[in-house]
Amino acid sequence: xxxxxxxxxxxxxxxxxxxxxxxxxxxxxxxxxxxxxxxxxxxxxxxxxxxxxxxxxxxxxxxxxxxxxxxxxxxxxxxxxxxxxxxxxxxxxxxxxxxxxxxxxxxxxxxxxxxxxxxxxxxxxxxxxxxxxxxxxxxxxxxxxxxxxxxxxxxxxxxxxxxxxxxxxxxxxxxxxxxxxxxxxxxxxxxxxxxxxxxxxxxxxxxxxxxxxxxxxxxxxxxxxxxxxxxxxxxxxxxxxxxxxxxxxxxxxxxxxxxxxxxxxxxxxxxxxxxxxxxxxxxxxxxxxxxxxxxxxxxxxxxxxxxxxxxxxxxxxxxxxxxxxxxxxxxxx
Numbered sequence: 001x002x003x004x005x006x007x008x009x010x011x012x013x014x015x016x017x018x019x020x021x022x023x024x025x026x027x028x029x030x031x032x033x034x035x036x037x038x039x040x041x042x043x044x045x046x047x048x049x050x051x052x053x054x055x056x057x058x059x060x061x062x063x064x065x066x067x068x069x070x071x072x073x074x075x076x077x078x079x080x081x082x083x084x085x086x087x088x089x090x091x092x093x094x095x096x097x098x099x100x101x102x103x104x105x106x107x108x109x110x111x112x113x114x115x116x117x118x119x120x121x122x123x124x125x126x127x128x129x130x131x132x133x134x135x136x137x138x139x140x141x142x143x144x145x146x147x148x149x150x151x152x153x154x155x156x157x158x159x160x161x162x163x164x165x166x167x168x169x170x171x172x173x174x175x176x177x178x179x180x181x182x183x184x185x186x187x188x189x190x191x192x193x194x195x196x197x198x199x200x201x202x203x204x205x206x207x208x209x210x211x212x213x214x215x216x217x218x219x220x221x222x223x224x225x226x227x228x229x230x231x232x233x234x235x236x237x238x239x240x241x242x243x244x245x246x247x248x249x250x251x252x253x254x255x256x257x258x259x260x261x262x263x264x265x266x267x268x269x270x271x272x273x274x275x276x277x278x279x280x281x282x283x284x285x286x287x288x289x290x291x292x293x294x295x296x297x298x299x300x301x302x303x304x305x306x307x308x309x310x311x312x313x314x315x316x317x318x319x320x321x322x323x324x325x326x327x328x329x330x331x332x333x
Contacts (some may be wrong), residue, residue: 133313135324136305141172143306144242145321148229148291151236158243160197167196170243173277173301177246180276184268190251191265194297198240207232230293239281244301261296269299274311277304286316 146152161171169177184191198206210232214224232238239245249256250263260266270280281300282292300317302310310320 131313133309133315133320133323133327135327136309138303138306141242141244142303143321143324145317146237146239146242147318148234148237152241156242158197158241160243163193163196165193167193167246168243169196169246170301173244176276176278176301176304180269180273180278181248183272183276184265187268189265189268191248191269192251192254193246194249194254194256195240195247196245197243198238200235200241203233203238203241204235207235230287230291233292239298239300245281246299247295247297248299249297256295256297258294258296266296270296273299274307275304277301277307279307279310279317281317283316286318289318290316 144152144156159171160168161174162168163174163178181191181193207228210228211221211224214227215221219227233240235241247256248265248269249260250265253260253263261270269278273280278299278301280296281298282290282295284294284296287293302317310317313320313323315323
């Protein structure tokens with residue numbers, strides 16, 4: 001048996017070593033011979049008899065049953081690596097992206113200022129509080145309302161001043177009108193005044209002439225007068241008689257039609273006239289209020305502060321004056 005043979009060979013090697021040690025001890029330390037022999041005999045009681053043979057050692061422990069077969073062919077080992085525990089196995093991650101927050105989110109939402117309360121006058125005019133007119137102080141001539149229902153005062157005085165092109169206006173409007181036309185020209189445009197101050201006789205002629213043409217077109221007298229009044233004011237109700245109104249057209253297009261609004265000159269004047277104290281007197285979609293049809297060429301001088309106030313309010317002059325008369329602030333004039 002393989003294990004017995006190996007053991008015997010090992011013991012033989014030990015015996016030879018001990019024999020050599022005994023011989024060495026005999027030459028070097030005779031006094032210890034007895035002890036060496038005693039050690040050998042205790043371990044190997046019949047060692048002297050088996051010097052020249054493979055000893056059959058009786059001192060070996062009995063063979064364990066099945067040991068030889070177990071050592072002769074060691075079965076292959078199967079290394080079992082345990083599965084990672086749930087704690088070690090990284091679970092599948094779900095990334096939740098939060099909704100973006102403001103860069104600096106305050107603890108509380110910022111308070112939105114409450115809108116300014118509307119006054120009864122403002123609400124009646126249909127205006128938001130932000131467009132409420134401020135009603136600056138003004139002289140009577142600046143606020144003089146002349147329209148089909150309001151004739152100019154009989155004692156109204158006009159102090160005329162002549163422009164370089166021969167047109168005349170009230171001296172109160174002269175400087176600002178000159179500055180406005182000059183600025184328009186500096187913008188590369190060519191504005192032209194086609195009508196300015198009119199006398200009573202001139203206004204009467206224009207009005208009657210319009211009626212005649214309408215009658216010739218088939219209008220009745222009443223219908224002709226009503227229609228004429230939408231385009232040529234009845235004498236005594238024309239702003240031209242105040243010397244504060246001018247009709248300005250483009251030199252390249254001088255017809256008094258709605259197409260006038262498409263000229264570069266009118267676009268510039270509508271945008272900048274308030275800077276010089278003028279307003280577009282008869283704006284579009286206000287004809288029922290003004291009593292005059294849309295005229296994108298007719299400008300009225302009211303002074304710079306009032307012009308700005310009217311422009312910011314988005315009102316025509318009739319609406320503005322009605323609101324001003326009802327407002328306590330409007331009594332400052």
